[in-house]
Amino acid sequence: MTSMGLIILRKIIEFENQQEDIKEEHKPCFEWESDEWELYKSAVVKRQDELCDLNLVEVLGSVISSDKSNELKIEAINLCIALVLGGNIKAQDKFFEYFQDDYKNLFLLNLSYIIES
Numbered sequence: 001m002t003s004m005g006l007i008i009l010r011k012i013i014e015f016e017n018q019q020e021d022i023k024e025e026h027k028p029c030f031e032w033e034s035d036e037w038e039l040y041k042s043a044v045v046k047r048q049d050e051l052c053d054l055n056l057v058e059v060l061g062s063v064i065s066s067d068k069s070n071e072l073k074i075e076a077i078n079l080c081i082a083l084v085l086g087g088n089i090k091a092q093d094k095f096f097e098y099f100q101d102d103y104k105n106l107f108l109l110n111l112s113y114i115i116e117s
Contacts, residue, residue, distance in 0.1 A: 001063055006075035009051065013082045016043035030081045041086055048088045057083065057094035065106035073114055 014029045017037045021027075029037070029044075037044060056079075063076040083091040099107065 061098040
């Protein structure tokens with residue numbers, strides 16, 4: 001997995017927001033205000049769910065838990081945000097399952113390290 005691959009996967013979700021100023025500015029979903037995408041929520045949720053069905057959460061967890069570059073991990077975190085945007089239940093459940101199986105807490109330890117650096 002590369003940073004560009006993670007960005008493309010995030011763009012799959014972001015593409016569903018058809019609001020003109022969002023599209024023109026290429027604003028990433030982690031910068032969206034609630035009112036900037038609410039009209040497109042069902043389309044966004046559909047894409048989030050499709051990506052979750054492809055076990056993307058497990059892949060993201062592996063990337064963040066690994067010793068890969070911080071650039072790759074930050075893109076993985078941005079994609080995690082895109083998956084849970086709006087409180088997506090399926091994504092939250094998938095992350096919960098992943099955390100339950102992460103006995104060494106590598107995901108959260110690496111996340112903490114990235115936040116602190």
